[in-house]
Amino acid sequence: MSAEGFFITFEGGEGSGKTTQINRLSRILTDNGRRVITTREPGGTSEGEKIRSLLVQREGGNWSAMAELLLLFAARTMHVEKIIRPALENGDIVISDRFTDSTRAYQGYGRGLEIDIVEQVNTLVLGDFKPDMTIILDVPPETGLGRSKRRLASEKFAEEGACEDRFEQLEIDFHRCLRQGFLEIAQSEPERCRIIDATDTEDNVAAQILALIKDRF
Ligand code: TMP
Numbered sequence: 001m002s003a004e005g006f007f008i009t010f011e012g013g014e015g016s017g018k019t020t021q022i023n024r025l026s027r028i029l030t031d032n033g034r035r036v037i038t039t040r041e042p043g044g045t046s047e048g049e050k051i052r053s054l055l056v057q058r059e060g061g062n063w064s065a066m067a068e069l070l071l072l073f074a075a076r077t078m079h080v081e082k083i084i085r086p087a088l089e090n091g092d093i094v095i096s097d098r099f100t101d102s103t104r105a106y107q108g109y110g111r112g113l114e115i116d117i118v119e120q121v122n123t124l125v126l127g128d129f130k131p132d133m134t135i136i137l138d139v140p141p142e143t144g145l146g147r148s149k150r151r152l153a154s155e156k157f158a159e160e161g162a163c164e165d166r167f168e169q170l171e172i173d174f175h176r177c178l179r180q181g182f183l184e185i186a187q188s189e190p191e192r193c194r195i196i197d198a199t200d201t202e203d204n205v206a207a208q209i210l211a212l213i214k215d216r217f
Contacts, residue, residue, distance in 0.1 A: 004088065005090065005094060006093045007084065008135065009096045010097055011098060012137035012138060013179050014145055014147075014167065016137035016198045018097050021135075022097055026038050026095055035091070035093065036092065039095070042076075043079075044078075047078045048078050056164045057162050058161050059161030069107050077125050084096070101185050101193075103118055103122075106167065109178050109181025136182050138182065138195050140179070152168070196208050
């Protein structure tokens with residue numbers, strides 16, 4: 001748990017609208033005089049961004065699930081030590097686009113790694129550090145992947161292989177499993193996790209998120 005600040009994570013499958021909602025929430029909190037740091041995983045530090053390229057780009061490599069897990073936690077430990085913990089100690093609100101729940105959902109439920117192994121590595125690397133609040137944007141994979149593919153098509157990549165769609169390219173069953181994973185994580189930690197129906201309009205989703213945040217502050 002954070003010492004003084006507040007650590008919020010956004011989670012969900014592909015095309016769930018996390019980035020848009022994080023930007024909206026960050027703007028509202030900043031307008032209300034709060035210091036907000038927005039960040040993302042994998043990434044958040046220059047080292048973590050290098051690992052991100054390996055993991056999410058089409059030509060990043062054919063990593064096994066265990067290798068993905070270790071790369072993700074290598075990036076995560078740098079992220080927590082260099083960015084997240086110092087900001088929380090400074091009293092800031094930190095909003096991260098994904099964190100360990102994504103590893104539980106993608107590498108565990110999606111790629112089939114035992115959840116217990118994910119938990120063991122998590123405890124080894126982070127101890128009992130975890131988000132104060134997690135917002136899971138839930139969307140059926142068919143809808144989310146459609147949105148995500150449209151976004152990727154509109155983005156310009158210097159090279160074809162740099163396109164960040166390594167996970168989008170996996171079959172629909174993978175995405176169904178990880179959606180189920182997020183729902184089960186939320187059920188097992190109802191205090192920390194809230195699920196929001198992300199098929200609703202952008203404004204309605206933003207309003208629901210704001211209601212949750214107001215409740216907690
Ligand atoms: P995104 O920032 O567009 O959501 O892309 C990040 C990708 O990385 C996404 O496909 C999910 C994947 N990912 C994992 O598989 N495990 C993780 O722990 C994290 C943080 C991300």
